[in-house]
Amino acid sequence: MTNSTTASPVNSKPAQTPAPSTARVAEKGSIATLRGLLPFLAPYKRQFFMAGLALLVAAAATLAIPAAFKQMIDLGFGSAASVPGAVGDKSIKHVDLVFLALFGLATVLALATAARFYTVSWLGERVTTDIRDAVYSHVVKQSPEFFETTQTGEVLSRITTDTTLIQAVVGTSISMALRNSLLFIGGLVMLFVTSPKLSAIIIGLLVLTVLPIIIFGRRVRKLSRDSQDRVADASAMAGEILNAMPTVQAFTHEKIEANRFSASVEGAFQTAMRRIRARAMLTMIAIVLVFGAIVFVLWLGAHAVINGEMTGGDLGQFILYASIVAGAIGALSEVMGEAQRAAGATERLLELMAVKSAIEAPAKPLALPPRAANGASLSLDNVTFLYPSRPESAALSNLTLDIKPGETVAVVGPSGAGKTTLFQLFLRFYDPQHGAILLDGVDIRQLDLHTLRGAIGIVPQDTVIFSANAMENIRYGRADATDAEVIAAARMAAAHEFIERLPTGYQSFLGERGVRLSGGQRQRIAIARALLKNPPLLLLDEATSALDAESERLVQSALEAAMVGRTTVIIAHRLATVQRADRIIVMEDGKIVETGTHASLVALGGIYANLAALQFHTGIASH
Structure with a gap:
């Protein structure tokens, strides 16, 4: 029977790194945390290069469109308006060429955008899969101390919810950030080429928008981390209660637990709403300031055209490039919000990856004698x-x-x-x-x-049955065992007869945690698992405690036979x-x-x- 002394963790080395639920790394002031993803991104340099190439082509095509419009306005419509007799000659030919060029640019833009979307989406899925694999592989190697101080629901939240946020960043946000950065820089250069005076004014106004964006960006990041923590807490609570549902129902605590969960998810909702309000405010401020600056500068440009200081084509080109720059800034502010959330998710995952097990294998292990x-x-x-x-x-x-x-x-x-x-x-x-x-x-x-x-083979008092069939549950003792060896172990553990009576025999699904079996049947599955392993040392933790008198007699006889040729320690x-x-x-x-x-x-x-x-x-x- 489980001893009360097993309730607390220990080790002989320095204490294990605290579990994520009880120890948070220092908050970072920027999205620099995302650098922690570099080891997962590094193996895919070729795909990043291809995505970058497609990105450059798409950005170049986008930036070429306003120049085509300028040509169309100045040399096409402008000449047609000023020289009516030329409509059937030079103007029409030029307009045809401009529209063919526009269609060609659109085709290049479509192909490059599709290639970029496919490549970065692949990267997002691939990197997320790698992160999930790495985190899960790291978690299953932790000592029992980790699992006694960390809620399973929180770990699952990090593996699922947090990695989904990272997938959005790798698969979308990074690409969008690079694309809009290129459009912003390219659009800015073309603005100065078109009208240095108006460009200087608009840049000065746009600089004033940076401060509120930075202030609200930091607040969004903090609220994003809080929101993810609250969701993890709710998930942990739900996992704990669902695993203990018979106890909850036996003590008629359904309403109490439902209320607890309701309060937890409501807290998560309120935290999420604070984050959403902050992001909404950030977006509103960015759009109002950016477009306000653009409208003001365009007003100045309209007066410049009226005064003959620039052509209509120049103003049209300036408007399009200003729109590209404004759209890029708006998109970058949106991407920044996603990046803030992903930074919080990355921070949580890196915490999990940073946990060191208190029990580790030696660098140069010895071998057991034959x-x-x-x-x-x-x-x-x-x-x-x-x-x-x-x-x-x-x-x-x-x-x-x-x-x-x-x-x-x-x-x-x-x-x-x-x-x-x-x-x-x-x-x-x-x-x-x-x-x-x-x-x-x-x-x-x-x-x-x-x-x-x-x-070592162990038969614990609290038997673990996995969501699989009877054959695979017994085979857990030795993964490479044949069906015949599994059945032989089941016979030794007095489990063969009741397994054969199941609807599909050894292929019968036993239910989550073995809910379709009695306590004695679960115990015999565990004994068969240990016998299949055939270890030189057998540990029995009250192995017959859940059996009725007849089953105990059968299993005791089987265990006595199994003890032959091995050392056995029994807790009883x-x-x-x-x-x-x-x-x-x-x-x-x-x-x-x-x-x-x-x-x-x-x-x-x-x-x-x-x-x-x-x-x-x-x-x-x-x-």
Whole structure:
């Protein structure tokens, strides 16, 4: 049974980097955080080059259009208006050429835009996929301490929602930013070519718009991060409650939990609305100031045409380039808002990627000796283990224990004695502060984690069943096992008969977390999984606790057969399951207080004898 001492994390190294939900990196004052995406962008230089080339062509075509319009107005319509007799000659030919040129520019623009859209969309999807893979691969390597201090819903929010924001930036916003930057610069140059005086005036006015955009941009970024955090909190809450729905319904807390979630999503909504209002204000200010400046300058230009200081074509060209510049500024302010949101998302993902596991494999791991025919040896050498949350109380204190190959050792004791903590240390989910644990004479801290855990099979009390069929759930014990080997393991675990009775046998879907199975059936699936792995060391955490009497008899017989040729450590509260163990270890307060067989410990009259008297009293009296 799960020991109370497993509730707190620990390690022997410096404390693991705090989980994202409890530790935020320092807020950054700009979108410089997006530089953290460079390692994910670097492998695709060729695609970025192609997108950039298409972008340049499209921008050049766009900037050429106003010049074509100037030619059309001045040399086409202008000459036609001034020389009516020439309509059928030079003017018409020139207009035809101008319109053919405009159509050619439009075709080039369409092809380049389509190529740019395809390439950057591919990049967005590819980079987002790579980020999701990297984040998930990093998260699944974390020690149990990480998962005890981080809500699963928050991690899922970062992998899904945050990466979607990054996809929008990589797949759209970066391209739009570069495109509009080119249009802004090119349009600005052409404005000065057309009319230096009007251009100087409009630039001076546009500079005045930068300050409010910067101020509101920073506020949008902060609110974007807050909004994403609130959504993650709501997602974490929903995940926790949905996973505990039977308990929620048993205690009739449906309305309470619905209200809690409602309050959480309402908080997220209010934060999002603050962000939306700030972005709306940013957009409004940018548009009013930019277009106000343009209208004023165009008013000056109209007077210049009237006074003969510039031609109608020049003014038309100036208007189009001013529109391009204004549109570019508006688009850049919009892109900046998206970039601010993506910066917050990137920051959250980088936090997750920066978390270092407290348990890491050594740089140069040792190898285990060849497997012995009768299993592995296991030793604890003066092991002391404390949880940081209870530094005044040792979960294990100066524990020394030697388990011989092929030996079956049962560990019993009251709750909180440190039984399950032993299993956590054997699997190296945590490291002790003092002492060492040896597997076949090798310190487990010198072993690769896959090597160590590959040598250990465990049947936990709380069985995990995956959303898959029975065959794949058992095959989880050894991914390369054949169907025949899976079925053989199921027979040994007394699971074959009930699996065969399922609607489609071994191909039957077991439901999320095994909801279609009874507790005893789930336990037998877990036992079959461990037997399929065929490890030299078997850990049984009250492996028959969820079984009825008949199933317990079958599984106990199967386990006894499975123990042959391997070392077995059993945690048990029901002493009937450990009476035939080679040795029984009695723990109390993290120490071994008694050792012996069932008979010798009962005769000793100590803690074990008291436990046995309590558990067997009814049975003795009935006989």
